[in-house]
Amino acid sequence: MTERVLKIATCQFAVGRSIVRNSQVICRYMRKASKAGADIVHFSECALSGYVGTDFPNFAGYDWDLLKARTEQVMGLAGELGLWVVLGSTHRLTEPNKPYNSLYLISPKGRIVDRYDKRFCTPGDLRRLTPGNRFVNFTVNGVKCSLLICFDLRFPELYRTLYREGVNCILQSFYNARQSGPSIHTHIMRQTMQSHAATNYFWVSMSNSSGYYSPYASCFIQPDGMIVSRLRVNRPGMIVNAVDLKRKFYDPMKKFRDMAINGVLCNGQQVTDDPRARNTTDI
Secondary structure, three states, rough: OOOOOEEEEEEEEEOOOHHHHHHHHHHHHHHHHHHHOOOOEOOOOOOOOEEEOOOOOOOOOOHHHHHHHHHHHHHHHHHOOOOOEEEEEEEEEOOOOOOEEEEEOOOOOEEEEEEOOOOOOOHHHOOOOOOOOOOOEEOOOEEEEEEEEEHHHHHHHHHHHHHHHHOOOOEEOOOOOOOOOOOHHHHHHHHHHHHHHHHOEEEEEEEEEOOOOOOOOOOOOOOOEEEEEEEOOOOOOEEEEEEEOOOOOOOOOOOOOOHHHOOOOHHHHHHHHEEEEEEEEOO
């Protein structure tokens, strides 16, 4: 693979409470991504474990041993295929601590090399889950990537921090699915991510579950904020796109972004000694 080019397979399917079924679909998409020449395959939030509070009410009687076994199956397949995997799941902590909502980063050698834990949890999440406290950045083919999960979207400070850390690409996993019908998420989620991409010059892989009803589908966004590829709403599927750091995109903020981040909230030569400038109530 050419240096500074990263092929990402963004996948969606109807995540449910069955760990076995989830794992079967995940493995099928891993094989499909490998055949398509992807370097990394990206799955939605809680893709393997199912989402507590939506797919099942709580962790009482949850089969953690089965989850571990199926995680190891995914790891083994990643090693067999030589594929990076971003796997949405749930990570058990020592009781009475509540679990993490996590993304396992699995290397082409079939090993978990890091784990991102959702930093900002919704009020419902907080009743059942523990928020994380660290970023997970990693580099593949010269492209520096970072992992985020769903509600993290609402906090632009995270993206500004990742910009300062030199991140090129965000792989963010979502679970906005199994809803009663269309919702505000249709109008704000991908649009907010487009804004984060454009204002920070990020590539973005955005993976959502497709369980009916899902208010928006997975997509891939380039650094000018344009969605260049998307899947169908409420339908399983996979898209493969390339992050190519040699390509240049429209970026009117480029000369001023660092200045604004550092607290200078206007640009150009300022006028300070003109009485007509100081008088803000006259014509």
